[in-house]
Structure formats: structure tokens, C-alpha cells
Amino acid sequence: MLFRSWEQATGGDLLRWPDVARVVDHVGVEHLLVTRHALVRQVLTDARTFRPDNALDAITPIPVAALRMLAAHRFRLPPTLANNGGDTHPGIRALIADALHPTRVAAQRDWLAGLVRHRVADLSVVLARGTPVDLHTDLAADLPLLVLARLVELPDAPVAAVKRFARAALELFWAPLDADRQQVLAAEMGCFHQVLREFAATGDGLVGDLRAAGHPPDVVVGALFFLLVAGQETTSQFLTLLMHRLTGEPAVLAGLRDGSVNVADVVEEGLRLEPPIVTWRRVAGVDTTLGGTVVPAGASVVLWLARAGRDPAVVQSPDELRPGQRGSRRHLAFGAGVHRCVGDQLARMEASTLVAEAAPLLTGVRVVRPPHYPDNLTFRMPDTFVVRR
């Protein structure tokens, strides 16, 4: 269940799950799965009791051979952002927040809208011929990386290489894996880490700011690593999840076209119903209790963000996409507290731009192949999404 938790996140099965469920994973480790919105929020906002240190721990322990492979590339992941419960977190976070300031994000909107409009026009011609198109690969997948590169002056690595490396990271840290696959992923990540190290030593923009603030090379690389994964792969997954959902929501698409439905409200409902990050982890820093359950220090706490978004205690129609409904914006897709996602405005801008431009394209298409989502504790990772007229 842990690795396909989005399939069981619906509001209707509320009674199936206790507030805090004990779940044993594929290697025999016990986790406390937190299912209710109020408790998920409580954990996220209490960083003293529930620390972020395990956020990037590999759910399948990495065997020695793969660790050697990573070490050969001098791969290290010191605490920088999501897994940093220490004193350096606020300073690093502040630099990232500056780079992603809402005015800088807003300045990218027209450029992105132009690019999406162009792609939508091309794809409309293909669809009109009766030819299927892959909306993930041909429309959405690379958009967040292209925008991020403009915002934070990323290394000039080819898009395909960054995407391969980011997906390798999501698989190595969050998927159930065998040793052979871990070795392949470790090799992929090691190679790219080397590229990041070189860029971290010389790059401008955000990377230069991190160096100027006195952060050591490992920290600069670690922050860049996290940003390249969190800052584009998550949104790219979300764009596809949202488009897929909207193809089954003709009334919402009609409302978007005639202006009676607000684009931003659609994006919030998308985040609530189809979050790309379905769970997030914390580790208990002390012996404590949560909703009456004893939580010993060191326990892994898995926060079911996708389930929290559909909690009937918070939202009126938990499983229905109703733009603007009561409770819609109270989802926890971006987390909460001091580690709350610092890219939320960027993700929202990208999603609302795509929805506004692509609503006519999505109207009346038939889904030929819905995205496939591989087993993963945390990320949805759609592959392709093929539609035709």
C-alpha cells in the first residue's frame, strides 16, 4: 500500500484507516502513517518534535556496491533544505526564496505563456489530423525546467540529462528496488553529480550567491541537487496529473473556456486532488504521542498528503473537482511550517499558465493511454499521456 498510496487516498474510505496507522514496508521497517489533515498539519508545523532529517533517506537501503559507485563520484548529500533541521537552514532557504521571489516568478509568465501557446497550436494541428499526441512529453514535461533555468541560471546541461538524473534520484531514494537497479541509478546520479560539482564551483546567479554567503562546496552542490529535483520534476508531474484529470472534467473545461471558472481555483483543486507528492516523511526527535498513538523517538512518520487533501473534515466534496469549494485551498500539497515548499508560487504560475492555454486543446480529446505511475513512496512520476481526437 505504501508505494501506491494515491490509489487509496479517496475520501470515501475514511473509516478504513485509523488516524495513525502502523505500516511495515518492503524491508520490514515500521512507519507510522498519518492519515488525517489535522494530524498531518500538526506534525509538519512542529519541527522540534518531528524533525525533517529523514526527508531524503533511501526507503530501500542502498547496498555497498551502489554506495561505492556514489562515493567514486564523490557524491554527498549534506543537509541543505528539506532534510536540514539545523542552523544553516534559514540562510539557505532565504537565498532560494529570493531567487524565486513572486515578482521574479511573475516576470516569467508571458514567456511561458508564449511557449505553451506555440506548442498547443502545433499539437492542435496534429490532433486535427487524427494523430495521437503525448501531452506529457510534447507539452508539459520540460516546461518547469526551462523556467527554472531562466530564474536561477542553471548549468547548461541538456534537458534530457537533467530529467534522467532527477528521475533516477526519485527512484533511488523513494522506490522499492533490487540491488541491480540501485547500481544503475547510482551510476546515473554519480555522473550528473560531477556536472553539478563543477557548476557549483564556478556558476553565477543563485549558486554564486550561495558561495558568497560562505556555504561550503558540498552544501552548494546539495542545494542545487535538491532544487533540480524538487524545482522541476514535481511540477512537471503535476502538470500531467492535472491535464489528465481535466480530460475527465468537461464541465470545468467548458467553464475555463467561457471564463465562468477561475483558473487559479482549478489549480488549487488539482493540487488537492492530484498532488505529485503523495507522502512526505518526518522522524520523531523525542518520545511523544500523536492523536493518542505513542510515537517513540526515532520513529519514521509518513504524512499522507494526498489523503489529507481529501479529508471530509476540511473539504465539502472531498473527491470532486469543484473549483472554489469550501476548504479547497487548505490542502497540504506544499507541506507546512518552516520547510513549506518555497517554490509554491512558481508551481502555481506554471500550472495556471498551462491550464489557461491548454483548456481548448484538452476539450473533447479521448485518452488513448493514461500515464503509468511506477511504485514509489512519495512521487507520482507519470511517463506518457497519450490522447487523440
Ligand code: HEM
Ligand atoms: C506542484 C509542485 C510542487 C509540489 C507539490 C511541492 C511540494 C513540496 C513539499 C511537500 C515539500 C516539503 C514541505 C515540508 O517539509 O513541509 C517541498 C519542499 C520544497 N520545495 Fe516544493 N513542491 C513543488 C514545486 C517546487 C518548485 C517549483 C520549487 C522550486 C523551484 C520547489 C522547491 C522546494 C524547496 C526548496 C523545498 C524545501 C524547503 C525547505 O526545506 O525549506 N518546489 N515542496
